[in-house]
Amino acid sequence: MPYRNKATVQGWVDDYLAQHPERTGSVTVLEKDFTPGPESGMVVVALRNVSTITYIQAGVDETGPHWLVTFEPRTEGFDMDAAGVTQLSEDLLVVAGLCDYLQVRTDEAMAAKA
Numbered sequence: 570m571p572y573r574n575k576a577t578v579q580g581w582v583d584d585y586l587a588q589h590p591e592r593t594g595s596v597t598v599l600e601k602d603f604t605p606g607p608e609s610g611m612v613v614v615a616l617r618n619v620s621t622i623t624y625i626q627a628g629v630d631e632t633g634p635h636w637l638v639t640f641e642p643r644t645e646g647f648d649m650d651a652a653g654v655t656q657l658s659e660d661l662l663v664v665a666g667l668c669d670y671l672q673v674r675t676d677e678a679m680a681a682k683a
Contacts, residue, residue, distance in 0.1 A: 573627055573634070575600050577678075578610030578671070585670045589663065596667070612667065616660045618653050625668050633679060636671045638664055 579598040586596060595615035612625040622641035627634045649657065 573610045573675075575610045578612065581671055581674045582612055582667070585667050589666060612671070614660075614664050614667070616657065616664075618649070618656050618660075619647065623664065625664070625671060627671070627675065634675050636668050636675065638668050 575598055582596055582598055595613075597613045597615075599611050599613055610627075614623045614625065616623060621643055623638065624641075625636055625638050627636050629635070
């Protein structure tokens with residue numbers, strides 16, 4: 570499905586970030602499994618105060634493609650004060666918004682193909 574190539578996903582991420590300058594620390598689009606092609610375009614998000622690897626990628630089931638957020642496991646716990654939790658919640662709102670935006674753009678691309 571060509572909606573998931575890296576260039577398309579990068580364009581969508583750029584559009585989202587331009588509309589939402591309150592972005593998290595870093596958002597990068599990578600080739601999924603480092604293999605260019607139509608199934609690529611994994612979005613890696615670096616949270617500002619948590620070192621958990623976080624990424625957004627599309628999965629496909631019988632109803633079609635769905636963007637999902639993955640939080641890789643950590644080996645250790647972490648402590649935060651109220652300000653740190655507030656910052657983390659702001660980062661997660663951006664991740665959720667970006668995931669939703671990617672879903673909307675994907676749905677539009679799929680409808681245009683139909």
